[in-house]
Amino acid sequence: MQKNIETFITDTLHKKGMRMTRPKKEFLDFFTSEEYLKTPQELLENIKQHNINIGLTTVYRMLNYLMEAGLTKAYSINGELRYIFCPPDHHYHMICVKCLRVKNIFDCPVKDVKVDGFKIQSHQVDFFGICDECSKKEVNK
Amino acid sequence: MQKNIETFITDTLHKKGMRMTRPKKEFLDFFTSEEYLKTPQELLENIKQHNINIGLTTVYRMLNYLMEAGLTKAYSINGELRYIFCPPDHHYHMICVKCLRVKNIFDCPVKDVKVDGFKIQSHQVDFFGICDECSKKEVNK
DNA sequence: CTCTTATAGAAAATTATTTTCTATAACTAT
DNA sequence: ATAGTTATAGAAAATAATTTTCTATAAGAG
CATH class of the missing domain: 1.10.10.10 (Winged helix-like DNA-binding domain superfamily/Winged helix DNA-binding domain)
Incomplete structure (x- = not known):
């Protein structure tokens, strides 16, 4: 820590x-x-x-x-x-669907906007993918 | 249905x-x-x-x-x-943090990309905000 | 319409999570 | 530092959430 x-x-x-x-x-x-x-x-x-x-x-x-x-x-x-x-100021997660490793991504390009009648208060963006280590282990990449 | x-x-x-x-x-x-x-x-x-x-x-x-x-x-x-x-082809959720109403958003601007060593396989974007109805009910908007 | 087999749902079993309780340890004030 | 006050840890018990078991029923194939 x-x-x-x-x-x-x-x-x-x-x-x-x-x-x-x-x-x-x-x-x-x-x-x-x-x-x-x-x-x-x-x-x-x-x-x-x-x-x-x-x-x-x-x-x-x-x-x-x-x-x-x-x-x-x-x-x-x-x-x-x-x-x-989650560190205090993180915004995105990159999650490996194989090993469940998570990387925090800090830079946030999304602004305060109004969408479809909703005022955005906070947001989370979670990407699910295959991390580099799991990619190496794959037979069929 | x-x-x-x-x-x-x-x-x-x-x-x-x-x-x-x-x-x-x-x-x-x-x-x-x-x-x-x-x-x-x-x-x-x-x-x-x-x-x-x-x-x-x-x-x-x-x-x-x-x-x-x-x-x-x-x-x-x-x-x-x-x-x-979740309808078969939805991509985004707009979630009201007050009443827990959810709206599906279908158009997806995010492409298949590689980020920080991760190959993106799928993604989810969840926006948390206040829906129009809850906005009306608020005293301090 | 008949036959085969997935199914619904009640009850039981299991699992996950929270609460209770008390000796201990953390912070406050001396 | 030291004593006093009070939050705390963790075991055990209680509760809540979820899954499994079991059997009469009903879905869908032929």
Whole structure:
């Protein structure tokens, strides 16, 4: 976890009277630098593989908190909810449909416009494709 | 449900050895013309309000089937999975963040391109905003 | 119209998620 | 630093969401 993200999240927590603790840090340390869409279970397992012990409840609580804070996004893939950390100012996702790797894309060309009677408030653009590594693995590219 | 959609889905079902039945038709009749993101429970309730009786299991089975067929999309909103029917050739969604109304937008300006090592295979663009009706209801527009 | 087989839906089983509870640890004020 | 206050972690229990099982029924083929 980059220092600035940790500081940012710690400040956000404090504004709500919440505390930055070891389990939260351990979770964020892993989650904020994870590149793949993961289920809560997978996140816990991955973290435990690093010999770090936190509870599943903490994973759920952090995911809920980060979702509310707009710092995480959930995708329903094959009936499973999978999560990815979203840096504060990201706009696009590039998602590999094979390995579920996600890349954040920051530059946003879309302006505030009115479409078909709707005032645009926010937007998300998600591209689904094959990442370079999965391309290499393909027999029939 | 428009005739052409029903025919299209019936054909798709038959290709898999599945049958078009009264409960499936009742569900599709409602779901394919529903404009708002709904939970499975809500869909069932709405259908029952029309004095039509189908089971929750059928709702889940149809949603799973339509998701697989690419004819439905799920959004995780406030921790709830909400579904919307997607016509075969839609590309964009306009989603009202207040009432969860969804409009399909068909024209797609995005081409097959390679971005940051990813070959784009499909994409989705989801705009979140305030629909015209919710705009009218707002005190502070 | 008959026959074969997918189906609906109730109930049970399973899975995912949230809540409860209490010892512990984080921050505040001394 | 240290003591006091209160949010917290995480296990267990509770709940909610979803899937599976099972069998009478109905769809569609011939």
